[in-house]
Amino acid sequence: MAYETEDHETQYCFPAVNSSCIKGKRSKYEYNIMYVFVSLLSAWTVFLNLLVIISISHFKKLHTPTNLIILSLAVADMLMGVLLPIEGSRQIETCWYFGDTFCRLFMIILGLVFSGSLSNLVLIAVDRYVAVYHPLQYPQKITTTKTLVSICLSWVCFSTYNTILVIDNEYVDTSLRTDMCYGKCFPVGGFAWFVTDLFVSFILPCTLIITLYLRIFYVVHQQVKVINSLMKGGKCVTDGSLRRKSENKAALTLGIIVIVYMLCFIPYYICSMSVNSSTTINVLTWVLYTNSGLNPLIYALFYPWFKKTVKHILTLKIFQPASSLVDIFTKHQL
Numbered sequence: 364m365a366y367e368t369e370d371h372e373t374q375y376c377f378p379a380v381n382s383s384c385i386k387g388k389r390s391k392y393e394y395n396i397m398y399v400f401v402s403l404l405s406a407w408t409v410f411l412n413l414l415v416i417i418s419i420s421h422f423k424k425l426h427t428p429t430n431l432i433i434l435s436l437a438v439a440d441m442l443m444g445v446l447l448p449i450e451g452s453r454q455i456e457t458c459w460y461f462g463d464t465f466c467r468l469f470m471i472i473l474g475l476v477f478s479g480s481l482s483n484l485v486l487i488a489v490d491r492y493v494a495v496y497h498p499l500q501y502p503q504k505i506t507t508t509k510t511l512v513s514i515c516l517s518w519v520c521f522s523t524y525n526t527i528l529v530i531d532n533e534y535v536d537t538s539l540r541t542d543m544c545y546g547k548c549f550p551v552g553g554f555a556w557f558v559t560d561l562f563v564s565f566i567l568p569c570t571l572i573i574t575l576y577l578r579i580f581y582v583v584h585q586q587v588k589v590i591n592s593l594m595k596g597g598k599c600v601t602d603g604s605l606r607r608k609s610e611n612k613a614a615l616t617l618g619i620i621v622i623v624y625m626l627c628f629i630p631y632y633i634c635s636m637s638v639n640s641s642t643t644i645n646v647l648t649w650v651l652y653t654n655s656g657l658n659p660l661i662y663a664l665f666y667p668w669f670k671k672t673v674k675h676i677l678t679l680k681i682f683q684p685a686s687s688l689v690d691i692f693t694k695h696q697l
Contacts, residue, residue, distance in 0.1 A: 376458035376546030384544035387457035394455065401451030404656060408444030411659035412437045418672035423687050425668065428510035429494075429617075432486045433662075435514045436620075439479040440655035446473060447652060454645060459548035466548035467529050474525035475518075480655075481568045482517040484624060486510075487617050488575040495582050524563065528556060565632050569625065576618055583615065616665040620658055627654040668692060 377383040389397075415437040419425045449469060453459055459466055490510070494501045631647040662669040671691045675681055 380545050382545045384546035397455045401447055405444050405447035408656040409441055412441035414673050415659050417676055421681055421687050422691055424691055428505045428507055429490050431510050432483055436483040439476050442476045443655040458546045471525050471529045475522055478521035484621050485568050485571055488572045491579055492575045495579050620661050624654055627651045
C-alpha cells in the first residue's frame, strides 16, 4: 500500500534508490506526539531501572539471590529503554536508516532483551517456588553463586540463540523476498524457525511460569490461613512462621510483576500469530515496551527498601563513607 503526503506526493525512505520503501504518511502533529511519547518513555524506563540497578548493586543488605535476579531483570528493562529511540524511529518513520549491519545487530539485541526479561521471570518463579515449598532448604538450594551462574548462563544461551536466529534468517537480505524494499528492518524467517521461536520464546517459559506460580499461590494461601489462625487464637507465632509470611509476601509481590508482564506479553504474541492488522500489532508492541517502565513502580509500591534506597541515591548519600553498609530495613535509617 502506497502512502502519500498531504500534497499527494509519494515519499520514499531513500529517494535516490529505485527499490526504496515508501515512507509512511503522518502529519507533523502525529510525528511530534509520537516522538515525545517515545522520548519520555525511554527516559522514564532508563532512569527508574537505573535506580533499581544502583540500589541493589550498592547496598550490601540487598545482595540476595532474589534481588540478583531482580537486578538482571532491571538491566534487561534498562536496555529496552536505551533501544526505544531507535525502535521508535523505525516504527514512526516506517523506514530503517541505519544500514543492514546495524539492523542485524539491533534485531539480535532486541531479541536478547525480550528473551532476557522472560528468562529472568522464569528464574524468579523458580526462586520463589523453592522459597515457599522448601523454606528450610532454601539457603542451601538457592545460593548467590548458583543464582549468578544461572543468570549468566541464561544471558549467554539467549545471546547465542538470538544471534543464530538472526544470522540464519538474514533479516535484511532482500534476496529472500521479492516484495521486500530497501529501507526496512524486520524478520523474514521460515516456518521452522517460527515454530522453534514460538516454543522457545513463548510456550515453554510461559508454561513454566504459570505452572510454578499456580503452585506457589496455592501454598501461600494455605500458609497465610495457618498463620492468621494462630495469630487470631492468641498463639505464639514462631520466627519460622514470620519468615514464611515474609517469603509469601515476596512471592506475591514478584507474582504481580509476572502477571503484569504476561498481560502485556501474551496478547502481543497471540495477535502477532492471528491478527493481520498492523495497527493492532504496533499498539500491542508499545504496550509490551511500556512494561519495562512498570516494574520499578511495582517495587516502589510494595518494597519499602526501594523507597529508602531511592531517597539515599537522589540525596547523594551513597557517596558518604560506608553508605553501602547502611541497614535499609530498619525504620530509623535515612
